[in-house]
Amino acid sequence: xxxxxxxxxxxxxxxxxxxxxxxxxxxxxGVLFRRNTIIILMCxxxxxxxxxxxxxxxxxxxxxxxxxxxxxxxxxxxxxxVAVGLSILVMMKRNVDSVDxxxxxxxxx
Amino acid sequence: xxFLFYFLSAIMILTALFxxxxxxxxxxxxYLIICFxxxxxxxxxxxxxxxxxxxxxxxxxxxxxxxxxxxxxLNLNKEIILQKSKVTRISAVVTGGIFFLVMVAATRLxxxxxPRYAFDSKIGLVSEVGKTLFHxxxxxxxxxxxxxxxxxxxxxxxxxxxx
Numbered sequence: 001x002x003x004x005x006x007x008x009x010x011x012x013x014x015x016x017x018x019x020x021x022x023x024x025x026x027x028x029x030g031v032l033f034r035r036n037t038i039i040i041l042m043c044x045x046x047x048x049x050x051x052x053x054x055x056x057x058x059x060x061x062x063x064x065x066x067x068x069x070x071x072x073x074x075x076x077x078x079x080x081x082v083a084v085g086l087s088i089l090v091m092m093k094r095n096v097d098s099v100d101x102x103x104x105x106x107x108x109x
Numbered sequence: 110x111x112f113l114f115y116f117l118s119a120i121m122i123l124t125a126l127f128x129x130x131x132x133x134x135x136x137x138x139x140y141l142i143i144c145f146x147x148x149x150x151x152x153x154x155x156x157x158x159x160x161x162x163x164x165x166x167x168x169x170x171x172x173x174x175x176x177x178x179x180x181x182x183l184n185l186n187k188e189i190i191l192q193k194s195k196v197t198r199i200s201a202v203v204t205g206g207i208f209f210l211v212m213v214a215a216t217r218l219x220x221x222x223x224p225r226y227a228f229d230s231k232i233g234l235v236s237e238v239g240k241t242l243f244h245x246x247x248x249x250x251x252x253x254x255x256x257x258x259x260x261x262x263x264x265x266x267x268x269x270x271x272x
Binding site for chain 1: 134213
């Protein structure tokens with residue numbers, strides 16, 4: 001325990017920012033890159049989680065437990081979002097018999 | 110210990126790339142699970158044990174299993190050759206790269222402003238997080254139950270055959 005908490009101070013906060021920005025851009029790229037709706041939902045989860053890790057890192061470095069609670073709330077919202085998103089996916093599969101995101105373009109323009 | 114941070118970061122970035130680029134959706138889910146477990150390791154390194162446990166239970170245990178179940182029920186586990194056009198794919202990669210560059214450039218200027226606070230190793234423990242959650246954030250915590258029940262009703266409504 002002591003060993004771990006002394007090790008964090010050796011890692012600069014910049015490296016956490018770099019890691020989370022990298023993960024967020026990979027998720028953004030995946031949303032634009034793929035046509036499969038389920039992969040797009042997973043990339044959104046990836047972006048959620050990169051932001052969560054960054055908030056937790058800031059909270060640990062500033063010694064403020066409110067950040068940890070905020071991460072918890074973001075997890076709550078993400079769980080609700082996944083439930084609704086996956087049910088939309090199931091409905092889409094039932095109605096158009098495909099998970100191709102390009103078929104759902106009636107609201108696009 | 111410092112080595113562990115960079116090791117976990119490398120695993121996370123590699124598996125995140127595999128999530129985007131692998132052909133089979135089941136492979137993507139497995140890679141995302143590996144990424145999330147590495148992220149739980151990062152939480153433990155930050156000494157926020159509550160978040161690490163909740164992350165493993167909620168994400169790896171519930172959400173990713175839900176994804177796997179949907180893939181299994183809808184029979185999506187075949188390799189899909191269907192891809193976006195080449196121009197769209199290249200522009201997606203360029204967009205991600207440009208976003209990365211802009212964010213790195215934007216954060217680079219602000220880094221020196223942050224003062225270092227005294228490190229408190231207790232803030233991530235369950236007792237501290239619970240105290241904060243039930244003292245300062247009691248009302249949002251209760252309201253989130255309304256969010257959950259609306260999400261549940263919405264999922265059931267979407268799942269019904271004839272709406």
